[in-house]
Amino acid sequence: MSDFLYSVDKAVFFFINQTISNPVFDWLMPFLTDLNKHKVTIVIVIVLWLWLMVKGGKTGRTAGILLVLSIVLSDQMSSSVLKNLFSRIRPCHALQGVRLLVDCGSGFSFPSSHAVNNFAGATILSHYYKRYSWGWYALASLIALSRPYIGVHYPSDIAGGAMIGWACAICVIGAWEFTERKFVSKRVKPQA
Numbered sequence: 001m002s003d004f005l006y007s008v009d010k011a012v013f014f015f016i017n018q019t020i021s022n023p024v025f026d027w028l029m030p031f032l033t034d035l036n037k038h039k040v041t042i043v044i045v046i047v048l049w050l051w052l053m054v055k056g057g058k059t060g061r062t063a064g065i066l067l068v069l070s071i072v073l074s075d076q077m078s079s080s081v082l083k084n085l086f087s088r089i090r091p092c093h094a095l096q097g098v099r100l101l102v103d104c105g106s107g108f109s110f111p112s113s114h115a116v117n118n119f120a121g122a123t124i125l126s127h128y129y130k131r132y133s134w135g136w137y138a139l140a141s142l143i144a145l146s147r148p149y150i151g152v153h154y155p156s157d158i159a160g161g162a163m164i165g166w167a168c169a170i171c172v173i174g175a176w177e178f179t180e181r182k183f184v185s186k187r188v189k190p191q192a
Contacts, residue, residue: 005156012155013091016148017099029146030101033114063128066172067121074120074168075113078161083108092151100151112153115144115161116168123169140165 035041049067052060092104122136129136144162147153 009154009156010091010095013095013148014097016145016155017091017151018097021099021149025149026101029149032143033102033146033150033152035143059128062176063124066124066128066169066176070120070124070169070172071117073172074116074165077168078111078113078116078164079107082111082164083113086110088154088157090152091148091154098151102150102152104152109153110157111161111164112144112147112157113161114147114153115140115158116165118143119162119165120169120172121165123166124173127169127173 049064052064052067056064086108088108088110090104090107090109092098092100118140119137122133122140125136126133140162144158147158148155
């Protein structure tokens with residue numbers, strides 16, 4: 001069964017990596033995959049996070065705090081625990097004929113930390129800003145899709161990463177709401 005699943009994973013990988021390749025995606029996907037490395041993006045993210053913290057009211061501050069917590073949790077879960085546990089070799093090191101549009105990297109493949117972190121962030125933002133859920137998840141999905149397109153992750157790496165990121169964010173939200181109900185609401189005394 002695992003041989004069959006791996007062959008499906010490889011087939012979908014080559015479909016994304018080669019069959020749908022085109023000049024627009026050849027520019028867009030490396031740009032999206034390295035979005036976190038662009039100074040302009042970093043400045044925009046910091047400004048937006050500060051805006052949430054200062055002007056976003058209680059909802060914005062909660063979302064801002066939980067964004068940091070969930071991304072730290074999801075990133076450590078992915079990079080420090082799961083990648084070493086599964087030790088899956090990246091397709092750019094394991095397969096012949098991969099269209100590699102960026103450096104392959106030396107780390108392991110499962111799960112995709114890009115997918116884990118972006119889906120954790122999208123889940124937090126969607127929980128507090130439901131109206132824009134489609135945008136948060138669309139951006140997370142495009143960044144995740146960029147990973148097999150550029151040749152560094154299998155589709156199962158991004159699917160697993162998306163689920164892990166979602167689960168980490170749901171746990172952070174659940175822990176926050178439990179703490180709020182259990183401890184914060186008890187400190188606030190109703191007025192007579």
